[in-house]
Amino acid sequence: MSKMIFVNLPVSNLNASVAFYEALGFTNNPQFTDDTAACMVWSEHIYVMLLTHTKWASFTRRPLPADGASEVMLALTCDSHASVDAMNMTAAKHGGTADINPIQDMGFMYSRALADLDGHIWEAFWMDPAAVAGAN
Template identity: 90%
Template sequence: MSKMIFVNLPVSDLSASMAFYTALGFTNNPQFTDETAACMVWSESIYVMLLTHAKWASFTSRPLPAKGASEVMLAITCDSHASVDAMNQAAGKHGGTADVNPMQDMGFMYSRALADLDGHIWEAFWMDPAAVAGAA
């Protein structure tokens, strides 16, 4: 089995969060979706599990972070500058927050951060394939 990541996120409104992540380009895997959780797919190896607060509490007794707090920033690759911009714009258009951190353009790498409906921070970024290969 290849390595995969499942990011688990507590959400206050499961259906609204599903719509938000769909607008960002994720697809839903109904096999792992019910009234308490939704599996949103970014790639063959990256999945986001959106969990109602009650479902989240069944996995941990630790409290949810306070509103406005940052616990992690999840970085996710995009195919181009334009796709980074499109994801950021979709976040703002669909109830999230665009540009929660300053945009970064280092030439070989370009990123913009956004927050989902519950304040989870994502950094959409593009990196020049030549830089990834070590040629830049």
Template identity: 70%
Template structure:
């Protein structure tokens, strides 16, 4: 099996969160979806598990942070600058908040941060790898 990541997020309204992530371009995997959880797929390797608060509490006793808190910022790559902009527009139009931090435009890299309806922070980013010098590229 290839390596995958499943990001687990507690959500107050499962249906609204599924609609939000669908609007951003995630696709629901019904195999791992029921009335307590939904698997939203970003790529073959990246999945987001949306868990009702009751389901979340079966995994941990740790408190669910308020929507104004930030535990982590999850960065996901987009195909181009326009896709970054579109993701932020979709976030704002579907119950989330666009541009919770200043837009970062370094020419070769462009990103905008958004929050989902539960305050989980995402960084939509695009990077032009060809603009980097060979000594700064990974690998």
């Protein structure tokens, strides 16, 4: 079996969060979705489990982070500089917050951070494939 990652996130409104993540380009996997959780697929190996607060509490006794706190920043690769911009604009149009951190443009790499409806931080980034291969 290939290595995979399942990111589990507590959300206050499951239906609104599903719609938000679908707008960003995730697809819902109904096989692992019910009224307490939704499986959102980014790629063959990256899944985000959106969990109601009640469902979240069944996995951990730790409290939810306070509003405005940062628990983690999750980075997702995008196909182009323009797709990074599009993800940020889409997040803002669907209730998220665009550019919660300064835009980073290093020439070979470009990133912008956004927050979802519950304040979870995502960093969309593009890296020049030639730079990744060591040509730059």
